[in-house]
Amino acid sequence: MELALIIDSASPEPLHQQVYSQIRSAILSGRLASGQRLPPSRTLAKSFNLSRTTVTQGYDQLISEGYLQTRPGAGTYICSQLPEVLLVAGPIKPSHQTVVNIPLSAYGQRVNQSSLRPLRKSYDISFRYGHPALDLFPVELWRKLLSKHCRATIQWLNYAQKSYGHWPLRQAVADYLKHSRAVRCTPEQVIITSGSQQALSLITQLLVNPGDSVAIEDPGYRGARHIFKSNGANLLPMPLDRNGLIVDTLVEGDDTPRLVYVTPSHQFPTGALLSLPRRLALLQWAWQTGALIIEDDYDSEYRYGGRPIPSLQGLDSHASVLYVGTFSKVMFPSIRLGYLVVPDALVNVFGKAKWLADRQPPTLTQYALAEFIKAGHLERHIRKMRLCYERRRKTLVQALYQHFGQDVKILGDSAGLHVMAKLPLNLSDDDIVARAASVGVEMCSAQIQYEVPHNTGEFVFGYTAINEDQIEAGIDRVAKALRT
């Protein structure tokens, strides 16, 4: 067989490389078919005036990459299965999507059933809740802290010795919680997690068996609800009033919940503050029944015109409360750092579960955060944001009254990053959301926060990530869109 190669002795490309690449492209383009025999190296060398070593070098590379194979005594052939065919993924055949049924575990099936939020669209003005004002975060300072710690040592590149988190950060969090939230803890009890979401996951994995009951506030934070459900818990939705969870409705006996999940400082989403008598009654109930309480203190730093309310954990004397907090709201959500304060007896097992989940939190971010807290930057930032968010909250409340009249019902204390409002309208929530979207405004119905279906007319308005002008313009646009 004749091989049509163009060998250029003046080219900077080595001769054996030219032999290799030209035969390879001939194979890939189909000019040389699989199973075809190549000329012996001696013959090819003679035809192109090359040394035999040059040709065998080219052949050897093609053999090692799987394009050619030698058959003893019979010569060199083109392989029937080429590496490109094996390496390059072809288009997905419909049969892969429709016919192949990959069985999920029971946990996988429950996760699959959870109605988690699909990808969000972007809007001109968004009243999405839970988002801090990123443009007011001291990014330059944060960048300096990161780069300082990045240069100081290379130890942060390595695995951490412990999974619980960087010790100075655990100390800084314990100090901060003690003086700002009256949490009673030692640094050893603080476990740094990947946001509060992971803290809730670890608690559920370690303390709840499928079929165990977990009491939740209804309406309540669905990020937590879905974790409990996915782990097979039997949810007990508990009613609320303006003083938070109605503790009397918690049962005793066979169906005593294993866990109760509460947001006592600022109930999500109604904003109710769990009153002191209810806090004491809840703790009393937990002590009597042996149930544990999860206190999710996600945005308690923001209380306007009044002192922050001390934590429930600080009132507990029987190690019944697992306290959860996050840096997502007081700093920024992508920091993915939160914390969990657990009773001494549970520290070890939580450390092990954290290791199994993701080994450890990211070290460099923890170094920077420990300094950010210790140097007072966190509390300075919170004080600044409190003033800003208070103005934004006032603007929102005024705009709602101005456009919807005094019948609009604003729920919740003056706290947090959102307001829940019941609009006096005879339209479905979906209709209201769609009309708002048609004028470029994102509104969030409270419906999805209910476990027991509820046609609400209630909306959760996040006001912290948009400025006063945007808040006024957003409510004005929505009111006009709803009037037409």
Ligand SMILES: Cc1ncc(COP(=O)(O)O)c(C=O)c1O
């Ligand atoms: C009640 C509640 N807990 C916790 C979080 C924060 O979760 P993470 O720390 O995982 O960002 C949120 C966020 O929206 C929330 O609303």
